[in-house]
Amino acid sequence: MLGFLIFMRKEFLKKLKSYGIESRILLAVSGGKDSMTMLDLFSYFKDELKLDLVVCHFNHSLRDDADRDEKFVKSQCKKYGLKFYSKKEDVLLYSNENKLSTEEGARFLRYKFFDEIKRIENLDYIATAHNKNDLAETVMMRILRGTGINGLIGIQSERGDLIRPILDFSREEIEKYIEKNNIPFVDDKTNFEDMYLRNKIRLNLFPILQNEYNPKISDALSRLSNIAFDFSTISREYILSKEGLLWEFSKDKILVYIEKLKLQSRSFRNIMYRDFFEFISKDPDGINFKIIEEIDNLIFSKTGKYIEIKNVIFKIEYDKLLIFDKNINESVETDFYYENLDFSLYSTRFFDIIIEQSNFDEFTNLKQNKNLLFINKKYLKSLKIRNRKNGDFLEFEFGKKKLKDIFIDEKISKEIRNNIPIFEIDNTIVWVPNTRRSNRYLVDGKDDIIKIKVLSKENLWRD
Structure with a gap:
């Protein structure tokens, strides 16, 4: 003893x-x-x-x-x-x-x-x-439900602050x-009581496996768990090495560059889809092969197409595949409206707007920059900053175009469109930062020129 x-x-x-x-x-x-x-x-x-x-x-x-x-x-x-x-x-x-x-x-x-x-x-x-038998039962339960390599890990001895x-x-x-x-x-x-799957495995399945096939089935499944952990660690390290080259994080979303993704092997893509799903969903059971195929077919689809699996969205947004939690990444819109403007900083949820004194030389050198608007000071009191509204359009020399169509042309993500500051004078849009300018209300004199710039607090312009 x-x-x-x-x-x-x-x-x-x-x-x-x-x-x-x-x-x-x-x-x-x-x-x-x-x-x-x-x-x-x-x-x-x-x-x-x-x-x-x-x-x-x-x-x-x-x-x-x-x-x-x-x-x-x-x-x-x-x-x-x-x-x-x-x-x-x-x-x-x-x-x-x-x-x-x-x-x-x-x-x-x-x-x-x-x-x-x-x-x-x-x-x-x-x-x-948790003990070794719990681990074996968890691995077997996930095998029966259908799982990937990560699901075979079962219960880990240490994970963060949990031991x-x-x-x-x-x-x-x-x-x-x-x-x-x-x-x-x-x-x-x-x-x-064999009312739950885990109990059925413990009370009914394991005795058969132990008595007729392998008396040390728990040890065998525990070793399988350790092997799966090693394989999962290696694959995740390889996927992480591709960050910035193939994919990146942006505002709780994973963005994958589709054209570069197509150059990867089908096996790598399948593993990556599983890993990203499990990372977002925190669901170790993963996703089955049929869904993996549907996700892979998605990257050959047109923009706007998406698949939802257990609140995780895989969505095509122009040249990128977006992966995000539906509950976290629902579009966040913050109403804002500014008028009677002066030399100052105005801030929205996603953008900083800076109004400052400029001069004719700076205007001449930078007037083509889409991130800047130059106007004479006399127009400042008439200038207003607001959210986009339904039916907004920009006027050009040879006609006008709906703002919605401009955003589509410029491949600006739907998640940010209603948060981009719109600049208008006398109910006419004169500037959409980083996108288009109207020909009206530009600089018509060399004196009292002001410069307005809009800075994104994060890299939000395009997904």
Whole structure:
């Protein structure tokens, strides 16, 4: 018995040191065998490593005995001398209201609570008690649902501030540790009901695989997870090396240059679509091959075509493929209106407008610059700055043209069109920055010339 305990504690300590662990850790404890083993191991090294431990318990309100579990964990924290937090939520109600599965709703609320306590207590890490069998079940579940390489990674031992220090221990090792140390625990009876896919895999599929095919199936799937992690890391490093050459970030969107993308191999494009989808959606299950094909066909389509997958948009915008979260990147429009202008700085959400004194020489040298408007000072009080309106047009020497058509010609993204400042005098548009100018109200005298320039706060003009 002593040898086994030494082994468990030695391996646990090695894992903590591999994290470069800091002193303040939040332990997520449900009261089951896994989390009580983790709690006991952390407590064993608490003084040696000078750990500041806080325990939290999330009550899902999904079982009649959920309150019992909360009281049990609270009592154990008193035994270990650790600070305790708990929170009770109606997971079923939240999941129904937000059109989520019970598992998705529970996970969201649970980790939201963990993050709240971590912030309140100024902690460094959140530790959860996932084990090797949990990892194997997650990998198998994703295989059955259909997943890419990234989905095979399953549960990672460390991700940001989240650590899983007993992930290398099997369920059998944990049960043995519980038994040898006489550690109390509570059972979640739903773990023995095959109403969820994970439970069906644990209770029905794995026993068949272990008894008839591979008694160490959990180890095999754990190794597969590690291999997938290595492949995923290499592919992501290669995709990142293409930033600035093939793709770039702009305002929470990923922009991919279509003509350069077409020169890449089909295999690379498929991997890139999966990686960008998973990055935006935070969904490790990825997207199936049929959808990958639809996205790839999209790059040969005309502007405006798009595909929506789980709130992630893949959209053709002229010569670029845009990838973004629908909920974050819905068009943001800010109304603005300025009149009675003077030498000053005027600012909108996306642009700075600077009005300053100029001279005839500067006008002569820079009058073709689309980013600048030169007018005589006498027109300044009549000048107004506003948003675009329906039906706006510009007048030219030989006719007029709708502003909408000009934006299309200039390939200005729809997301920014209603935010570009429009300059008008006497209800006539005289300038659309970086785009077109009317021939009216230009400089008609050499004195009192002013210069107006519009600076984009980000590179927004064209996607």
